[in-house]
Amino acid sequence: MHGMHLNGQMSKPATTDGDGLDSLLEGLTGSDMQTAKLIVKALRSSEVSVLRGGMHQGGGGGDGGDVEQAADGPWDARRYLRWSEQAHRDSAVVEVDVARSLWAFTRGQSDEQREARRRQLKRLLNAVVASHAAHGSSPDGAAVPDGGELLTFALLRRLVTSHLRDATRPSLEPVVQLLGLIPHLLAAADPPLARHLAGAGLQPFFALSWFITWWAHELDDLPPASRLFDFFLASHPLMPLYLGVVAMRSQRAALLTCEDMPELHSALTNLKLVSPGNAAAAAATSAAARPLRRFASSGGGASAWGRSDGGFAAGMSLEQLLREAQDLWRAKPPHTVVPLRPARGPTPRVHASPTQQQLRRRRTAESAASAGHRAHGRAEDALQAPTLSVCVAHAAQLEAATGLWLVPLEPPLEWPGAMCADEGRTGLARLLSRASSALTNGRSRSALLSGALLAGVYVAAAVAIGYATLSRGADGSSVQQ
Amino acid sequence: MSGTTTSPLAKYKLVFLGDQSVGKTSIITRFMYDKFDNTYQATIGIDFLSKTMYLEDRTVRLQLWDTAGQERFRSLIPSYIRDSSVAVVVYDITNRQSFLNTARWIQEVRTERGNDVIIFLVGNKTDLIDKRQVSIEEGDAKARELNVHFIETSAKAGLNIKALFRKIAASLPGMESVTQNKQEQMEEVKLTTSTVTLDAKPPPPASTCSC
Numbered sequence: 043m044h045g046m047h048l049n050g051q052m053s054k055p056a057t058t059d060g061d062g063l064d065s066l067l068e069g070l071t072g073s074d075m076q077t078a079k080l081i082v083k084a085l086r087s088s089e090v091s092v093l094r095g096g097m098h099q100g101g102g103g104g105d106g107g108d109v110e111q112a113a114d115g116p117w118d119a120r121r122y123l124r125w126s127e128q129a130h131r132d133s134a135v136v137e138v139d140v141a142r143s144l145w146a147f148t149r150g151q152s153d154e155q156r157e158a159r160r161r162q163l164k165r166l167l168n169a170v171v172a173s174h175a176a177h178g179s180s181p182d183g184a185a186v187p188d189g190g191e192l193l194t195f196a197l198l199r200r201l202v203t204s205h206l207r208d209a210t211r212p213s214l215e216p217v218v219q220l221l222g223l224i225p226h227l228l229a230a231a232d233p234p235l236a237r238h239l240a241g242a243g244l245q246p247f248f249a250l251s252w253f254i255t256w257w258a259h260e261l262d263d264l265p266p267a268s269r270l271f272d273f274f275l276a277s278h279p280l281m282p283l284y285l286g287v288v289a290m291r292s293q294r295a296a297l298l299t300c301e302d303m304p305e306l307h308s309a310l311t312n313l314k315l316v317s318p319g320n321a322a323a324a325a326a327t328s329a330a331a332r333p334l335r336r337f338a339s340s341g342g343g344a345s346a347w348g349r350s351d352g353g354f355a356a357g358m359s360l361e362q363l364l365r366e367a368q369d370l371w372r373a374k375p376p377h378t379v380v381p382l383r384p385a386r387g388p389t390p391r392v393h394a395s396p397t398q399q400q401l402r403r404r405r406t407a408e409s410a411a412s413a414g415h416r417a418h419g420r421a422e423d424a425l426q427a428p429t430l431s432v433c434v435a436h437a438a439q440l441e442a443a444t445g446l447w448l449v450p451l452e453p454p455l456e457w458p459g460a461m462c463a464d465e466g467r468t469g470l471a472r473l474l475s476r477a478s479s480a481l482t483n484g485r486s487r488s489a490l491l492s493g494a495l496l497a498g499v500y501v502a503a504a505v506a507i508g509y510a511t512l513s514r515g516a517d518g519s520s521v522q523q
Numbered sequence: 524m525s526g527t528t529t530s531p532l533a534k535y536k537l538v539f540l541g542d543q544s545v546g547k548t549s550i551i552t553r554f555m556y557d558k559f560d561n562t563y564q565a566t567i568g569i570d571f572l573s574k575t576m577y578l579e580d581r582t583v584r585l586q587l588w589d590t591a592g593q594e595r596f597r598s599l600i601p602s603y604i605r606d607s608s609v610a611v612v613v614y615d616i617t618n619r620q621s622f623l624n625t626a627r628w629i630q631e632v633r634t635e636r637g638n639d640v641i642i643f644l645v646g647n648k649t650d651l652i653d654k655r656q657v658s659i660e661e662g663d664a665k666a667r668e669l670n671v672h673f674i675e676t677s678a679k680a681g682l683n684i685k686a687l688f689r690k691i692a693a694s695l696p697g698m699e700s701v702t703q704n705k706q707e708q709m710e711e712v713k714l715t716t717s718t719v720t721l722d723a724k725p726p727p728p729a730s731t732c733s734c
Contacts, residue, residue: 135593138544138565145562214595247599250568259567304586308571 068119070190078193117173122195125172126165133168140164147264162191170198205279209254217253220280221246227287230374235294242303248310252286257315266316266360273364278375281367288366289315292358316360532575534584535695538603540628541613542621543592546647549678550613551589554688559679566591569603576692583692604635609643609691614662616646616675617654622662629669641694642671645687650677 070078117125140160148156208216224246229236251259256274261267274281290297293313300306539547548566553559555574570589575582588603590596604610610632614621625644632642646662649655659675666673672690676683 135543139593142544142562142564145564212595214598218599245602247568250596255567259564304571304573307569308573311568311570 068192074190078190082193119192122169122173122192123165125169128168128172130168130171132171136164136167136171140167146262147258147267149263166191166195166198169195170202173199174202205274206254206256208279214250217250218246220253220283221249223280224249224283224287227284227370227374228290231287231370232291232294235291235297238298239306242300242306244303244306244310248307248313249283249286251311252282256282257285260313260315263316269360270315270364277368278371281371284371285315285363285367286313288363288370289313292363292366315363532582532584533695533697534586535609536586536588536607537609537611537691538588538590538600538607539611539613540590540600540604540632541592541645542615542618542624545592545613545615545618545621546678547592547611547613548589550611550645550647550676550684550687551587553678553681553684555587557681559681561679565593568596569599576688578692583695585688585692601631601635604632607636607640608696609641609694610636611643611645611687611691612671613645613647614657615648616657616662617648617651619656622646622657622665625665626669629671641691642669643687643691644669644671644673646673646675647678649675649682650680 064082067075067078067082140163143163144156144159148159151159202210208220211217225236225240228239251257257270258267261270270285273285290310290313297306297309300309539551541547543565548563548570549559551572552563555572566589568591571587572589573584573586575584588607590600590603610629612625612628612632614625616622629642629644632640644662644666646657646659662675663673672694674683674687674690676687678684
């Protein structure tokens, strides 16, 4: 089964009729319609498998695919509305978080407009949770979602099982483990600063919002948030951490003057990606780039990122930070960050990416035994897997089948033979190395779904209010049968 | 008790706990900057702020850890509790559940610190008079029962925030002698009428039971 993921193309969606995407176009006009059409087209293209996964049933769409299968089939506006009205365990969390959300991204709008946005946001979040929990039904509502809202729903629904999967679990443990990569990345990017931080005994919690909100929690304006979301959509799930590390480096002088742990923590939780001057420039650039900005850099085209940012002010612009983050990713992809060593046991001949079934088993953790027969799947691995693996493993799997992750052109030396990591380390190393083995297609591909501005405002806010809450739905029992 | 010798700039760690949206960040912001901003978003993880307080006979540096109230962040909090000499447990007087949950928070603090900690129970949002679900008497009774300090505040109106921090400062280890001599300035919210009056009066018969 898993050979398919290794060698074959991602299987095509079974159908495009039932994917619910056409209903997204309803009620849109003019340039919004054009944008939406482009996005829908992109969602259906083979390039954007990660996003598309939410729209079709099964067929190798990653481990989110079986979530879709288990939870529901195609959906439409009516179904969306029903979901949006279902009560769930985190309804109260959504309520209070939405009530104080969107300030930064609705600047200049009236209270009425902001409240309307919040109603949409609440529907979206509740629907995403309910669509994954898939239980019961409630009466139809009076609200009429527009195309933008539905498109956002499609996107969000997919993201919580892909990029943001680890951020939407009931426990923060997986995220905390991922944040543990930061010191390693920083050690690669800026050794003196890394030593400075290490000496302070700092826990990496300052970076929580970097990961679980895609930086939206830290941004005061929509344009840079939109830009960032485009970037993250097209990048490896851990890219927000890479960005954080290069942002730290860009402000190293200030950080180096911090003397103790609390001071550092404070400086880092307030780390700004965009200085006020640059924000204005970013706005100008972003507006000019509408509706769809395409940076399809095939091959190793890192430089494609740099060209179109003439609108940014001098100094460390957001574009420059993104470029640096990407460079750091290339230099230090996640699986190289933790020490690896060659496998001790017999090396499996085929290093397959984990199958959906495997991933599902790992998620449920209890099935350690069934995972144990894998060449590299010892029981303790299986126990560790649910905490860290998903994003990384998922990414790896997708890359093995026309994913959109950037992967280095040259596989590292350990790759793909190194299946076993240093025993003294946490499951992190093992998992990363295992994930890396799936990345045997050393292609570099960056297909960017950009300009999803229709969706951006909601997504940014949704993520910003800690999406987190979606976890129980996405991880709920219905998924794990 | 022989006071621990404290340097002129003794540092004290405070951790703010309580359910979502009860006003932890607002209380801290009112204290830090004397302002209230209704455009807060939810706290994610842990925030840190610090402020120097100039007291009668000395100066202390308060280090404030502002925690996220959302359930899923709870696993991060114990290490900050462990590190703090003061825990401020906040509830929203218009939200009974948040009041009931304070028992859990206080229990959590006791688990980490035993009796070696100063705990304040704070009922916030007294400006929302019409929506009150928890009376001041209930709050006070609970504080007595759990052997913690008690005060009601309104971060929005700026009521009792300074008083809260003065009380905290007075209760810090090594401050006992100062406490005795000092008349606390309290702003009392009169609940009998629908108006809020500011009075300079001694505190309501709240918990002076120092642990």
